Amino acid sequence: MNGDAPHIEYIGVRKRYDRSNWVVSDLDLSVERGEFLTLLGPSGSGKTTCLMMLAGFEAPSAGEIRIKGAPVDGLPPDKRGIGVVFQNYALFPHMTVGGNLAFPLEVRGMAATERRERVERALALVRMEGFGDRRPGQLSGGQQQRIAIARALVFEPDLVLMDEPLGALDRRLREELQYEIRRIQRQLGVTVVYVTHDQQEAMAMSDRVAVFRAGRIEQVAAPEVLYEEPQRAFVASFIGENNLLPGRILSINKGVCAVEVDGRQIEAAHIGGLPVGAEALVAIRPERVRITREAGQLANEHEAQVEDISFLGDHLRVRLSLCGTSNFIAKIPNIIGHGGILPGDTVQVGWAALDCRALDVESN
Amino acid sequence: MQLRGPRATAVALTLPLLAFIGLSFVAPLGTLLSKSAYEPNVANILPRTLAALDGWDGDGLPPEAAFASLAEELPKARQERTLVRVAGPVNRLKSGMRRVLTRTARQVEKAEYAGSWRETLIGINPAWQEPDTWLAIQAAGARFTLRHYLQALDLERRPDGGIGLRSEESRIYMPLLWRTLLVSLGVTLLCLAIGYPIAHLIATSPPKRSNLLLLMVLVPFWTSLLVRTTAWIVLLQRQGVINSLLVALGITPDSERLEMIYNMTGTFTAMTHVLLPFMVLPLYSVMRSIPPTHMAAAASLGANPVQGFMRVYLPQTLPGIGAGGLLVFILAIGYYITPALVGGRSGQLISNMIAYHVQTSLNWGLAAALSSILLVAVIGLYLIYSRLIGIDRMRLG
Numbered sequence: 001m002n003g004d005a006p007h008i009e010y011i012g013v014r015k016r017y018d019r020s021n022w023v024v025s026d027l028d029l030s031v032e033r034g035e036f037l038t039l040l041g042p043s044g045s046g047k048t049t050c051l052m053m054l055a056g057f058e059a060p061s062a063g064e065i066r067i068k069g070a071p072v073d074g075l076p077p078d079k080r081g082i083g084v085v086f087q088n089y090a091l092f093p094h095m096t097v098g099g100n101l102a103f104p105l106e107v108r109g110m111a112a113t114e115r116r117e118r119v120e121r122a123l124a125l126v127r128m129e130g131f132g133d134r135r136p137g138q139l140s141g142g143q144q145q146r147i148a149i150a151r152a153l154v155f156e157p158d159l160v161l162m163d164e165p166l167g168a169l170d171r172r173l174r175e176e177l178q179y180e181i182r183r184i185q186r187q188l189g190v191t192v193v194y195v196t197h198d199q200q201e202a203m204a205m206s207d208r209v210a211v212f213r214a215g216r217i218e219q220v221a222a223p224e225v226l227y228e229e230p231q232r233a234f235v236a237s238f239i240g241e242n243n244l245l246p247g248r249i250l251s252i253n254k255g256v257c258a259v260e261v262d263g264r265q266i267e268a269a270h271i272g273g274l275p276v277g278a279e280a281l282v283a284i285r286p287e288r289v290r291i292t293r294e295a296g297q298l299a300n301e302h303e304a305q306v307e308d309i310s311f312l313g314d315h316l317r318v319r320l321s322l323c324g325t326s327n328f329i330a331k332i333p334n335i336i337g338h339g340g341i342l343p344g345d346t347v348q349v350g351w352a353a354l355d356c357r358a359l360d361v362e363s364n
Numbered sequence: 365m366q367l368r369g370p371r372a373t374a375v376a377l378t379l380p381l382l383a384f385i386g387l388s389f390v391a392p393l394g395t396l397l398s399k400s401a402y403e404p405n406v407a408n409i410l411p412r413t414l415a416a417l418d419g420w421d422g423d424g425l426p427p428e429a430a431f432a433s434l435a436e437e438l439p440k441a442r443q444e445r446t447l448v449r450v451a452g453p454v455n456r457l458k459s460g461m462r463r464v465l466t467r468t469a470r471q472v473e474k475a476e477y478a479g480s481w482r483e484t485l486i487g488i489n490p491a492w493q494e495p496d497t498w499l500a501i502q503a504a505g506a507r508f509t510l511r512h513y514l515q516a517l518d519l520e521r522r523p524d525g526g527i528g529l530r531s532e533e534s535r536i537y538m539p540l541l542w543r544t545l546l547v548s549l550g551v552t553l554l555c556l557a558i559g560y561p562i563a564h565l566i567a568t569s570p571p572k573r574s575n576l577l578l579l580m581v582l583v584p585f586w587t588s589l590l591v592r593t594t595a596w597i598v599l600l601q602r603q604g605v606i607n608s609l610l611v612a613l614g615i616t617p618d619s620e621r622l623e624m625i626y627n628m629t630g631t632f633t634a635m636t637h638v639l640l641p642f643m644v645l646p647l648y649s650v651m652r653s654i655p656p657t658h659m660a661a662a663a664s665l666g667a668n669p670v671q672g673f674m675r676v677y678l679p680q681t682l683p684g685i686g687a688g689g690l691l692v693f694i695l696a697i698g699y700y701i702t703p704a705l706v707g708g709r710s711g712q713l714i715s716n717m718i719a720y721h722v723q724t725s726l727n728w729g730l731a732a733a734l735s736s737i738l739l740v741a742v743i744g745l746y747l748i749y750s751r752l753i754g755i756d757r758m759r760l761g
Contacts, residue, residue, distance in 0.1 A: 092658060104666050
């Protein structure tokens with residue numbers, strides 16, 4: 001064991017189940033101790049496979065996984081000492097809640113008195129004191145998930161994996177448990193690798209998020225970095241909302257480039273070393289778009305047609321025709337009203353050049 | 365309670381069902397059970413003889429009235445062709461009585477009256493001066509009798525009136541019942557040992573393979589029982605496929621071909637094969653409902669595969685084991701055709717004996733008593749099972 005090594009390292013990991021399709025390809029990723037890392041991606045993007053390889057339920061076809069610097073190839077799951085929380089809880093229905101929690105301690109040969117103490121502590125940790133004698137079937141979904149979390153923690157692993165643990169719960173309960181999981185993770189200082197397809201959940205909980213797409217990692221970064229500085233068009237569209245306008249790079253000057261979009265010129269941050277003449281996607285966040293009636297007040301100012309306005313309480317959602325699309329979205333915060341803009345009006349829209357990023361056009 | 369309108373219609377709709385249950389289930393079962401303890405034939409055919417024997421305690425010869433009544437009632441029964449109903453039961457209590465009764469009935473009309481019926485009958489057949497003969501008639505004349513049950517349990521009534529075990533060499537039914545229970549238990553355990561892995565494989569295979577495997581279990585299930593049993597005869601007999609193969613390969617010499625059929629081995633092999641689907645199907649149904657993540661969860665919690673199986677998987681399959689085991693055991697305990705075909709002498713079970721008494725010896729009372737004991741054994745088992753596991757948790761697939 002190496003004291004300085006990251007808690008988890010994926011080194012060139014690849015996985016396939018048949019001869020043709022790589023479910024995971026060329027994965028390099030490391031997770032620090034005490035970090036909350038989320039693997040985020042649409043279903044079928046390989047994130048769960050990554051988690052299962054780490055837990056030991058699947059073996060990589062190539063590459064190596066290390067835990068605390070030591071390769072874990074061939075180490076069976078029961079020898080890895082990793083807590084796992086499954087999407088459908090996987091509580092054992094023939095045991096009581098207390099029996100479920102005591103199970104990992106029993107197979108480790110722990111004495112009954114210490115077992116009882118640990119089970120009580122684990123129940124207190126997830127705020128389920130007094131539920132020890134119930135059967136899992138008598139609990140609600142949220143309660144079952146708390147017990148599943150407690151069970152994954154009761155034997156005090158320093159690494160816990162969670163595979164879409166909140167997927168089966170309704171939205172309010174999900175938010176409540178997101179907060180709980182985060183609290184418990186901070187309190188215990190355990191490393192968590194969390195899998196979800198819900199980007200809001202990933203943003204709310206994680207120290208870092210790894211965005212998966214078709215078996216590869218698109219970008220690994222803290223949530224705010226992912227949001228503000230997406231490196232790839234997929235990340236820009238998957239995390240939050242973005243207007244993506246296809247164009248061609250005309251010139252580059254100190255990190256800012258000019259992009260021609262539908263006959264207009266847009267200034268944008270230059271990302272990923274795209275050369276002049278390359279095709280690019282310009283990404284602009286809807287909430288960074290400003291709208292005025294008079295011309296000459298904004299940077300990157302363009303004339304646009306208002307197609308539609310929806311009032312959503314805290315903000316207005318304005319759909320505009322601009323640069324060849326009739327689905328350009330602007331979000332106007334509901335602070336000063338909307339200045340009497342109506343559908344059909346012609347308005348000026350604009351944004352700061354650095355709020356707008358020119359990204360590589362990917363083959364989808 | 366008044367029944368009107370839709371409620372009355374609803375009740376009326378259940379009548380065919382009730383009639384069906386009554387005709388197909390309650391009536392035959394009730395008849396069977398009553399046959400084991402209620403035998404009115406002798407009492408109906410020889411009423412006055414039995415009345416005359418009423419006060420007689422078996423000491424010395426019965427009173428003249430008994431001889432006189434018998435001399436009148438026997439020829440009457442012969443004319444009415446009901447004599448056989450008397451001769452059978454009496455003969456079972458004292459062997460040779462069938463001949464004594466039929467001959468006496470035939471000869472008593474032509475016989476010369478010797479001053480008393482006592483002398484006349486004894487003149488026809490000296491058996492009539494033995495008190496045993498009359499005791500047999502008296503015993504057979506009881507309408508309600510437990511003697512079939514006593515016989516089925518290998519018990520007998522002692523001369524002093526007490527009940528005791530028969531001598532060892534004449535105990536037939538209890539050893540047979542024990543053998544039946546042991547064979548059923550053995551077949552059940554074999555079915556479990558073979559069926560559990562099969563059911564697990566079917567339940568955890570991808571759909572295409574699991575359908576194929578399920579078909580392989582079901583096709584024999586749909587095939588005629590006789591075909592399957594005779595197939596085993598083809599395979600296992602002395603000149604059969606397996607023996608010939610062993611001899612051809614030089615593993616066994618021609619003179620020492622294995623005896624795999626017409627004995628207990630044959631009964632075990634064929635019954636296990638025939639009953640296997642009844643174990644596999646309930647197990648499969650239960651196993652399919654256990655999420656695969658349970659074993660993964662057990663492993664992640666530190667349980668090795670053996671611990672995971674014993675603590676997490678096996679307990680969840682108990683309802684299936686119970687259902688399959690009960691089904692196989694109950695079917696095995698009453699199994700008839702397969703042991704009859706492949707069991708030889710040593711592989712016969714209690715059902716074969718019941719069939720013998722129904723078809724050959726025509727001792728329906730004893731057959732009914734044996735069946736009742738079997739029924740009680742099955743009900744007892746069912747109660748134990750429902751106490752232990754809970755019948756509501758049983759999954760029959």
